[in-house]
Amino acid sequence: KNEVEQSPQNLTAQEGEFITINCSYSVGISALHWLQQHPGGGIVSLFMLSSGKKKHGRLIATINIQEKHSSLHITASHPRDSAVYICAVGDYQLIWGAGTKLIIKP
Amino acid sequence: NAGVMQNPRHLVRRRGQEARLRCSPMKGHSHVYWYRQLPEEGLKFMVYLQKENIIDESGMPKERFSAEFPKEGPSILRIQQVVRGDSAAYFCASSTRGFVTGELFFGEGSRLTVL
Numbered sequence: 134k135n136e137v138e139q140s141p142q143n144l145t146a147q148e149g150e151f152i153t154i155n156c157s158y159s160v161g162i163s164a165l166h167w168l169q170q171h172p173g174g175g176i177v178s179l180f181m182l183s184s185g186k187k188k189h190g191r192l193i194a195t196i197n198i199q200e201k202h203s204s205l206h207i208t209a210s211h212p213r214d215s216a217v218y219i220c221a222v223g224d225y226q227l228i229w230g231a232g233t234k235l236i237i238k239p
Numbered sequence: 240n241a242g243v244m245q246n247p248r249h250l251v252r253r254r255g256q257e258a259r260l261r262c263s264p265m266k267g268h269s270h271v272y273w274y275r276q277l278p279e280e281g282l283k284f285m286v287y288l289q290k291e292n293i294i295d296e297s298g299m300p301k302e303r304f305s306a307e308f309p310k311e312g313p314s315i316l317r318i319q320q321v322v323r324g325d326s327a328a329y330f331c332a333s334s335t336r337g338f339v340t341g342e343l344f345f346g347e348g349s350r351l352t353v354l
Contacts, residue, residue: 166343168345173347174328174347174348174350175345175346175347175348176282176330176345176348177345178332178342178343178344178345181342181343219281221282225270225272225284225287225295225334225343226284226287226295226297226298227274227282227284229281229282229283230281231281232281
């Protein structure tokens with residue numbers, strides 16, 4: 134069993150839909166990161182969480198430390214949100230999830 | 240405030256040559272991390288550096304790979320005598336804090352192709 138599991142692996146949705154990507158982990162963590170990787174390959178750090186909830190624009194990330202689970206939500210999704218979303222946990226060494234490939238169709 | 244700058248973005252080398260990848264962290268960031276992403280795989284930690292110090296190189300192959308972060312100038316990841324298996328995207332990240340993880344800011348990556 135992987136230490137960080139993401140679901141779904143692939144997600145295709147229509148523009149405007151509410152998107153949820155889930156991340157479960159089995160190790161003790163100091164922080165959890167949500168990152169975005171575009172087809173060009175660049176990586177953008179979206180959130181770093183150690184508890185609770187964070188919001189940035191249309192993106193919301195939550196974490197439940199007791200249940201070892203985090204979710205990334207995208208409201209009013211747009212084609213430009215199409216990317217791979219990655220959950221990673223730990224300190225700088227970071228244990229990475231396999232990623233969720235999101236495609237938003239116009 | 241410029242982000243994390245990596246260069247070159249793309250590098251082609253023949254087997255046996257040397258590859259040098261550079262990373263300039265964000266202004267005010269003194270912690271630099273290098274990760275490698277093999278095709279169709281997630282990122283793997285390689286090395287963590289502070290100015291003039293290697294803090295953790297446990298993820299870096301023992302041979303042919305070295306990293307430095309001098310007092311002045313960018314951090315450099317050096318791969319000697321490259322082999323085809325070194326073909327990958329190499330990402331650098333920087334942060335203001337270290338062990339208690341500060342928010343990481345990533346560069347665009349350097350894509351190494353070994354012919």
